[in-house]
Amino acid sequence: MGEVEEKIEDPQVAKWHKAAKIYKEKRSLADVGKEMGVHESTVRYYLANLGFKDMRPQGDRTREDVTDELIVELREGGLSFAQIGAQVGMSKAGVHARYMVITTGERPSDATRPVKKRMKKDAPKPQE
Incomplete structure (x- = not known):
């Protein structure tokens, strides 16, 4: 069975959900912003409105070239x-x-x- 997409009437709320969908693909706020044509702080606002709490990059970001x-x-x-x-x-x-x-x-x-x-x-x- 495929995923059923709920039709969202409010265009602003639809933007929030689009940002969330892209962000969940493990993309950065900056990447989501580029794809949507908005600043990353706007993406952070969209996601906050949907209840996202921690929007920092996840995982180990240790520089391998610096021992x-x-x-x-x-x-x-x-x-x-x-x-x-x-x-x-x-x-x-x-x-x-x-x-x-x-x-x-x-x-x-x-x-x-x-x-x-x-x-x-x-x-x-x-x-x-």
Whole structure:
């Protein structure tokens, strides 16, 4: 039996479903956007309206050409994560995450990020 496609009357909702169908083929938001002629942020909006939660690329995205040994060697050589990233073509955050996995076995979590300082304009006004 073939898949029965439900006829969707609202053209906007039909776009959302088309985006979802393309996205489910394991395509990126950018690819879906190109095929539909819209920006990837518009695709993200379409998918969010259908209840999609996590729209980040799935699976292992480890750079095979950048070895763990190279990252550790450069770090032990005194380079910062930003310098290593610039040298190997990765982001500072990507190098840091990879280094943490190599050395501790765990990825850095959001819980380890420092709390943002409040700006003066956001600070509570003193009581008079």
